[in-house]
Amino acid sequence: MKLVTAVIKPFKLEDVRDALNTMGVHGMTVTEVKGYGRQKGHTEIYRGAEYAVNFLPKVRIEIAVPSDRADKVVDAITSAAKTGQIGDGKIFVTDIERAVRIRTGETDNDAL
Amino acid sequence: MSKPLCRPLSVVAGAALFSFTATPAFAQAAKIDPADTAWMITATALVLMMTLPGLALFYAGMVRKKNVLATMAQSLAALIICSLLWVVIGYTLAFTGEGPVIGTMDRFMLIGMTMDSAHALAKTIPEALFMIYQMTFAIITVALVSGSVAERIRFSAFFWFCVGWLLLVYVPIAHWVWGGGFLGAAGVLDFAGGLVVHLNCGVAGLVAAFMLGTRRGYGTENLAPFNLGLAVVGTGLLWVGWFGFNGGSALGANSRAVYAIVATHLAASAGALAWMLMEWWTRGKPSVLGMVSGAVAGLGTITPASGFVLPWHGIVIGLIAGTICFWACTKLKQKLGYDDSLDVFGVHGIGGLTGTLLTGVFATAAVSATADAPGLPGLLEGNANQLLMQAYGVVVTIVWSGAVTWLLLKVISFMVPLRVAPQQELEGLDITQHGEALQI
Numbered sequence: 001m002k003l004v005t006a007v008i009k010p011f012k013l014e015d016v017r018d019a020l021n022t023m024g025v026h027g028m029t030v031t032e033v034k035g036y037g038r039q040k041g042h043t044e045i046y047r048g049a050e051y052a053v054n055f056l057p058k059v060r061i062e063i064a065v066p067s068d069r070a071d072k073v074v075d076a077i078t079s080a081a082k083t084g085q086i087g088d089g090k091i092f093v094t095d096i097e098r099a100v101r102i103r104t105g106e107t108d109n110d111a112l
Numbered sequence: 113m114s115k116p117l118c119r120p121l122s123v124v125a126g127a128a129l130f131s132f133t134a135t136p137a138f139a140q141a142a143k144i145d146p147a148d149t150a151w152m153i154t155a156t157a158l159v160l161m162m163t164l165p166g167l168a169l170f171y172a173g174m175v176r177k178k179n180v181l182a183t184m185a186q187s188l189a190a191l192i193i194c195s196l197l198w199v200v201i202g203y204t205l206a207f208t209g210e211g212p213v214i215g216t217m218d219r220f221m222l223i224g225m226t227m228d229s230a231h232a233l234a235k236t237i238p239e240a241l242f243m244i245y246q247m248t249f250a251i252i253t254v255a256l257v258s259g260s261v262a263e264r265i266r267f268s269a270f271f272w273f274c275v276g277w278l279l280l281v282y283v284p285i286a287h288w289v290w291g292g293g294f295l296g297a298a299g300v301l302d303f304a305g306g307l308v309v310h311l312n313c314g315v316a317g318l319v320a321a322f323m324l325g326t327r328r329g330y331g332t333e334n335l336a337p338f339n340l341g342l343a344v345v346g347t348g349l350l351w352v353g354w355f356g357f358n359g360g361s362a363l364g365a366n367s368r369a370v371y372a373i374v375a376t377h378l379a380a381s382a383g384a385l386a387w388m389l390m391e392w393w394t395r396g397k398p399s400v401l402g403m404v405s406g407a408v409a410g411l412g413t414i415t416p417a418s419g420f421v422l423p424w425h426g427i428v429i430g431l432i433a434g435t436i437c438f439w440a441c442t443k444l445k446q447k448l449g450y451d452d453s454l455d456v457f458g459v460h461g462i463g464g465l466t467g468t469l470l471t472g473v474f475a476t477a478a479v480s481a482t483a484d485a486p487g488l489p490g491l492l493e494g495n496a497n498q499l500l501m502q503a504y505g506v507v508v509t510i511v512w513s514g515a516v517t518w519l520l521l522k523v524i525s526f527m528v529p530l531r532v533a534p535q536q537e538l539e540g541l542d543i544t545q546h547g548e549a550l551q552i
Contacts, residue, residue, distance in 0.1 A: 046337060
């Protein structure tokens with residue numbers, strides 16, 4: 001099993017969700033985060049006081065998938081979340097040791 | 113006792129007795145006008161609303177999340193303390209007698225006030241209404257000062273500051289300008305508080321900002337406002353409330369009140385426009401914070417002039433206010449290096465000063481004329497002396513407010529540190545001063 005973690009631009013969330021639903025992946029966890037990579041922030045000015053804002057709003061999506069589907073999921077997210085502009089984000093794939101569906105007690109791939 | 117002693121003694125005793133019973137400040141069985149009373153009740157509520165929730169939201173929206181509740185607590189503290197002290201001793205010392213420097217104890221604990229009595233300044237409304245209307249002015253003046261020391265003042269220090277500043281700074285100045293004291297008697301004009309409220313709290317704020325020092329991270333860290341949406345809502349409440357602040361200062365439901373309201377509204381709009389344009393020109397973008405700051409600048413600046421000028425003067429005064437206060441909050445503040453966190457001096461101090469002087473320029477006799485007295489003209493109508501009078505009032509206010517604020521804070525600092533500890537400032541005032549946190 002793999003955990004696919006993607007940090008993307010917030011307005012791309014719906015596109016990514018649609019793309020994943022289309023390929024039969026239902027279920028994800030979404031958090032609002034802040035971050036930066038190569039994308040510089042912007043400057044805000046309040047009554048003459050300037051502040052450099054380096055942390056930009058992003059959205060983090062976490063999806064647990066069977067290992068054989070991980071690559072397809074990564075491709076789907078990549079094409080849905082891409083704008084071509086700096087700051088599109090990154091995707092990380094990590095191993096999941098165990099998974100449990102709380103309601104039924106199903107484990108591992110049956111839980112995904 | 114011997115004759116030479118008896119007579120002067122009896123004269124003194126008689127005078128003392130006389131002063132306790134029949135002061136010229138009050139009229140018995142006055143003719144209460146229902147329209148005036150209804151309007152003044154409304155105006156009182158409007159001005160109270162300006163502090164709570166108006167100023168509370170306006171200020172709290174501009175500080176960082178960890179200090180939002182504490183900033184609101186400061187407005188609350190001013191409200192609570194000033195309300196109680198006003199009826200005990202504030203009102204009497206400000207608004208009784210004809211002493212040039214301070215009032216009498218005739219209305220100590222409001223003793224002597226009846227359902228029929230009226231104050232000489234407002235003969236057509238119950239005295240209790242005049243008293244509570246004036247209370248709301250005292251409340252907001254004290255609350256305004258909190259903006260200069262936001263995000264770092266210790267709550268206990270601020271508490272004592274409210275007590276001392278109301279009695280030692282606000283009450284005397286209110287008496288001098290409005291309550292029968294030497295400034296009003298000399299002819300200084302201040303319709304609704306350019307000196308008593310705005311210049312006063314602005315100077316005090318500046319002194320306090322210098323004494324407390326800058327916030328940790330000032331100039332280097334991101335001190336961005338928590339939620340400017342709150343500040344905009346607060347501005348709305350202040351703007352609407354100001355109809356009661358300036359309109360109510362006519363102390364009656366009449367044309368003068370309406371002229372004051374129109375001038376006020378136009379000044380707010382013009383002030384917002386001016387600041388907006390200044391930002392558009394210098395920064396490339398007009399900010400929402402700039403618009404609301406400009407509006408408040410316009411409102412503060414028109415305050416002393418509102419009942420003495422023509423409504424369209426409000427536009428000119430507002431444009432000047434927005435421009436000058438923009439300069440004060442950006443260039444002047446940077447140059448002098450003080451951390452007046454919420455720009456009490458830049459907006460209210462400079463605004464009150466400018467407005468008081470502009471009153472001397474724009475005062476129009478027709479507006480203040482009554483059946484018994486000719487009106488009060490300003491420079492544009494050929495009376496240059498008024499401008500000198502206004503400058504006199506400005507100087508006295510700056511000196512008294514500045515000096516006594518400094519002294520008061522010095523005394524308080526011997527009892528309790530004015531600033532929170534550095535670690536408390538990092539954690540935030542909400543949790544360290546009040547044990548509370550926004551759950552967001």
